[in-house]
Amino acid sequence: MVSNQKRAVSRQQDFKNKVFTALIFSLTGLLLLVILWIFGQILIRGLGTISWEFLISNPLNSGRAGGIASILQTTAWVLLIAVTVTVPLGLATSLWLSEFKSVRLGAWVSKAIYILAGVPSIVYGLFGNTFFCLYLQLGYSILAGGLTLAAMILPYFIHTCLLGFNLVDNQWRLGAQALGLSKITFIVQILLPQAAPAVAAGLILSIGRATAETAALLFTSGFVDKTPESWLDSGRTLSVHIYDLALNITGGESGAYGTALVLIVLLFMINSLAHQLVVSKRNNRMDGMNG
Amino acid sequence: MIIIKHLNYWIDQQKVLEEVSLSVSPCSVTTIVGPSGSGKSSFLSAINGLYKLIPQTRVSGQIFLNADQSYNLLDSPNHTVMHYQTIGTIFQQANPFPLSIYKNLDLPLKEHGYPKQDRPGIIEQTLRDVGLWAEVAHRLNSSALCLSGGQQQRLCIARALVLQPKILLMDEPCSALDPIAAFGIEQLILKLKKDYTLVVVTHNLAQARRIADYVGFFWSHQGCGRLIEFSPAAQLFEYPQHELTKKFLNY
Numbered sequence: 358m359v360s361n362q363k364r365a366v367s368r369q370q371d372f373k374n375k376v377f378t379a380l381i382f383s384l385t386g387l388l389l390l391v392i393l394w395i396f397g398q399i400l401i402r403g404l405g406t407i408s409w410e411f412l413i414s415n416p417l418n419s420g421r422a423g424g425i426a427s428i429l430q431t432t433a434w435v436l437l438i439a440v441t442v443t444v445p446l447g448l449a450t451s452l453w454l455s456e457f458k459s460v461r462l463g464a465w466v467s468k469a470i471y472i473l474a475g476v477p478s479i480v481y482g483l484f485g486n487t488f489f490c491l492y493l494q495l496g497y498s499i500l501a502g503g504l505t506l507a508a509m510i511l512p513y514f515i516h517t518c519l520l521g522f523n524l525v526d527n528q529w530r531l532g533a534q535a536l537g538l539s540k541i542t543f544i545v546q547i548l549l550p551q552a553a554p555a556v557a558a559g560l561i562l563s564i565g566r567a568t569a570e571t572a573a574l575l576f577t578s579g580f581v582d583k584t585p586e587s588w589l590d591s592g593r594t595l596s597v598h599i600y601d602l603a604l605n606i607t608g609g610e611s612g613a614y615g616t617a618l619v620l621i622v623l624l625f626m627i628n629s630l631a632h633q634l635v636v637s638k639r640n641n642r643m644d645g646m647n648g
Numbered sequence: 649m650i651i652i653k654h655l656n657y658w659i660d661q662q663k664v665l666e667e668v669s670l671s672v673s674p675c676s677v678t679t680i681v682g683p684s685g686s687g688k689s690s691f692l693s694a695i696n697g698l699y700k701l702i703p704q705t706r707v708s709g710q711i712f713l714n715a716d717q718s719y720n721l722l723d724s725p726n727h728t729v730m731h732y733q734t735i736g737t738i739f740q741q742a743n744p745f746p747l748s749i750y751k752n753l754d755l756p757l758k759e760h761g762y763p764k765q766d767r768p769g770i771i772e773q774t775l776r777d778v779g780l781w782a783e784v785a786h787r788l789n790s791s792a793l794c795l796s797g798g799q800q801q802r803l804c805i806a807r808a809l810v811l812q813p814k815i816l817l818m819d820e821p822c823s824a825l826d827p828i829a830a831f832g833i834e835q836l837i838l839k840l841k842k843d844y845t846l847v848v849v850t851h852n853l854a855q856a857r858r859i860a861d862y863v864g865f866f867w868s869h870q871g872c873g874r875l876i877e878f879s880p881a882a883q884l885f886e887y888p889q890h891e892l893t894k895k896f897l898n899y
Contacts, residue, residue: 526743528739528741528743529743529745529746530701531698531701531737531739531743532739532743532745532804532807533745534698534701535696535698535735535736535737535739535808536736536755536756536759536807536808536811537733537756537759537760537811538755538756538759539759542755542759546745546747546755547745547746547747550746551746
């Protein structure tokens with residue numbers, strides 16, 4: 358009797374398991390299909406446009422012809438500024454939060470960072486326009502765009518750094534303290550080397566976000582598609598270029614798809630680099646444990 | 649020596665140690681035994697100052713390291729950093745830094761200004777003292793994390809010893825080790841007591857019997873730890889005075 362009941366229950370569980378597995382597989386498959394379709398579209402439509410010429414010549418006729426050399430240059434400039442500002446500020450803030458903070462102030466700062474990480478990028482764009490372009494009188498410029506992007510990726514970068522620091526064994530902190538090592542020694546000799554892959558991965562992912570950003574740059578670095586001569590010139594990044602070609606320029610479609618393909622390849626490279634760093638870190642950790 | 653008077657310890661509003669007073673004799677092993685949560689580890693962290701790393705923690709009372717009782721450790725604003733050279737701490741989980749074996753010992757020496765030419769000698773001598781030299785001499789530059797658990801713990805003891813402290817505090821130093829490695833650490837403790845004052849927290853009564861000269865027995869009453877009995881080991885184990893001690897020894 359009992360065993361019959363048990364068998365019925367296990368059959369029921371079996372059925373449930375199968376249904377859920379099928380559901381999960383089909384939903385994942387659907388998602389994969391959508392992604393593949395998007396990539397496929399961009400690849401098919403963009404591949405025809407891409408050539409060495411496309412990468413090294415400037416846009417002509419508002420981007421209907423020519424290439425994206427000046428756009429790539431502007432993108433590199435904007436990213437360089439964003440990274441130069443983000444790394445020291447972000448590292449300092451996350452180190453303070455991880456190692457020095459007073460409890461109450463720390464809680465406020467963490468909360469602020471969480472909220473900032475969730476603010477839509479268009480809001481950063483408005484902030485950048487008001488603060489950098491108008492108030493600091495930088496105008497529509499690469500500098501203003503880079504600084505706005507820095508403001509946008511800072512919370513994200515700080516958050517990933519903190520995750521990395523939290524993974525560092527607290528026993529080392531205690532050990533260092535018991536030996537009378539200064540915080541600086543602990544940070545430089547133990548914390549940063551251990552968290553370096555996480556920090557690097559966080560930075561790379563932040564760069565990825567910044568590279569893909571449009572809204573925050575529309576009102577800060579602007580639309581000018583010429584090669585920038587200084588960081589106070591206006592310039593157009595890859596994603597802004599795509600946005601403009603797709604929406605405002607009739608006949609700009611092939612250029613838009615070509616640029617999109619370049620952008621996606623760039624992002625793919627950036628993300629796999631980050632992934633590599635995280636994986637290599639995980640492996641190192643395991644080695645240490647097994648050894 | 650360590651003289652502790654009226655030590656109280658709070659975490660948040662909860663008192664976890666109440667009115668602990670005892671004197672630790674120099675060049676001896678004092679073990680602290682008692683059930684989990686009786687405040688044994690808190691007791692050590694009050695002496696070495698690491699309680700300051702735990703938020704919302706407060707201590708009161710007096711801790712002296714000299715017979716003349718002139719300087720209360722708990723009054724020192726920079727408790728841990730100032731007394732690194734007097735007090736070394738060994739943790740339950742061996743925690744060598746993720747650096748080479750050599751650098752683990754070199755880092756504290758460098759930090760505290762030992763001249764560069766002296767450091768290799770100190771490091772070799774200390775590794776010999778903890779019985780690790782023969783095992784690691786040929787691979788001083790490989791990662792300390794590659795050592796076995798027992799070797800890691802001995803390296804941590806060496807790391808505390810390079811700064812030539814007078815007191816070693818050990819918080820269950822063998823509880824994460826296999827019996828053979830634990831035996832090695834116990835032998836080392838017995839050897840070290842010639843030159844150092846050791847306070848060893850353990851919940852292993854058999855171990856306490858093997859290594860202790862003095863035993864302090866802690867018991868928790870409603871979450872608050874108290875020192876129930878403190879006497880020479882032979883006396884406490886053979887003729888426990890307090891009912892709680894008798895009960896605990898019989899478990």
